[in-house]
Amino acid sequence: MSITITNLYKIFDKRPAIDRVSMELDPGIIYGLFGRNGAGKTTLLNLIANRLKADSGMMLIDGQPLSENGPGLARIYLADSSWPYSSWGRVGQAFHTAEALYGGFDGELAEQMLKDFGLSTERRFSSLSQGQRQEVKATLALCLPVDYVLFDEITSGVDAAGRELIYRYILRTYEQRERTYLLSTHIMNEIEPLLARAYIIDHGSMVQSFDLEDLPHLGFSLLGKPEQVELFIKSNGRRVLSRTSLGQLVQVGVSGPMPEELPAGLLAQPLDLQSYFVATTEGEQL
Numbered sequence: 280m281s282i283t284i285t286n287l288y289k290i291f292d293k294r295p296a297i298d299r300v301s302m303e304l305d306p307g308i309i310y311g312l313f314g315r316n317g318a319g320k321t322t323l324l325n326l327i328a329n330r331l332k333a334d335s336g337m338m339l340i341d342g343q344p345l346s347e348n349g350p351g352l353a354r355i356y357l358a359d360s361s362w363p364y365s366s367w368g369r370v371g372q373a374f375h376t377a378e379a380l381y382g383g384f385d386g387e388l389a390e391q392m393l394k395d396f397g398l399s400t401e402r403r404f405s406s407l408s409q410g411q412r413q414e415v416k417a418t419l420a421l422c423l424p425v426d427y428v429l430f431d432e433i434t435s436g437v438d439a440a441g442r443e444l445i446y447r448y449i450l451r452t453y454e455q456r457e458r459t460y461l462l463s464t465h466i467m468n469e470i471e472p473l474l475a476r477a478y479i480i481d482h483g484s485m486v487q488s489f490d491l492e493d494l495p496h497l498g499f500s501l502l503g504k505p506e507q508v509e510l511f512i513k514s515n516g517r518r519v520l521s522r523t524s525l526g527q528l529v530q531v532g533v534s535g536p537m538p539e540e541l542p543a544g545l546l547a548q549p550l551d552l553q554s555y556f557v558a559t560t561e562g563e564q565l
């Protein structure tokens with residue numbers, strides 16, 4: 280059970296929003312999808328969920344073409360800024376519609392989640408705040424029996440306690456059934472502990488994909504006097520990912536694994552996902 284994407288291409292106004300992207304979504308993996316504003320994340324998620332049509336490229340689900348494949352598409356659910364149900368209807372009515380469309384809606388879990396969010400099925404969607412709407416969308420998505428759950432900025436506008444609940448329920452539903460999650464968010468540090476693998480998209484191209492457990496081997500942060508830092512980088516053949524001046528010192532994101540020993544005066548620290556992302560997508564050379 281996997282989704283295989285090959286050379287996916289989508290143009291808006293003569294500019295590629297998705298530029299020959301290839302990626303694999305394997306079963307039972309929680310993926311993060313990251314990129315700067317306008318990088319192409321929403322477009323990519325909409326292509327996978329068949330809400331947009333690609334100009335070229337191939338998407339297969341279990342070896343079968345994905346577009347116009349009703350049973351295949353019914354296994355994918357994208358929760359994003361849209362609400363495909365009645366805005367005037369009650370939350371419970373949306374759940375019934377989703378049950379009719381996808382089957383197997385976990386009503387018990389939905390009740391529990393709504394209770395934790397301080398909401399109920401009786402609330403009209405239109406009466407909810409922006410954050411509450413996102414909480415309802417996350418609830419609906421996590422309670423469906425689909426094999427692929429795609430989240431596009433689902434925690435946008437949700438308060439810290441609500442975001443914690445969403446992360447907790449992603450993990451809980453994952454423990455109950457190891458399906459595939461593709462989570463796109465700008466709040467990288469919060470989502471990092473959930474992820475097994477990250478995809479980074481930049482200007483429509485998939486520029487990096489790595490397992491989170493490999494992050495410590497990809498880069499680290501080095502602090503010291505500029506000449507000492509430069510000497511280390513040159514003599515070790517490292518690449519500079521980013522550079523920040525801190526008065527007389529410089530903090531440099533450096534490629535490759537963190538050395539076990541460093542010359543006196545240099546301080547190395549691991550990069551977390553967000554720091555690595557910023558270093559590799561905003562980097563300037565020394």
Ligand SMILES: Nc1ncnc2c1ncn2[C@@H]1O[C@H](COP(=O)(O)OP(=O)(O)OP(=O)(O)O)[C@@H](O)[C@H]1O
Binds near residue numbers: 292296314317318321
């Ligand atoms: N309907 C559209 N018409 C024209 N251009 C579009 C359309 N949708 C997206 N784009 C363009 O495609 C590119 C990718 O947009 P997309 O919304 O996928 O980015 P994103 O990574 O989701 O950004 P953000 O993090 O800001 O939500 C951008 O340059 C955007 O301006």
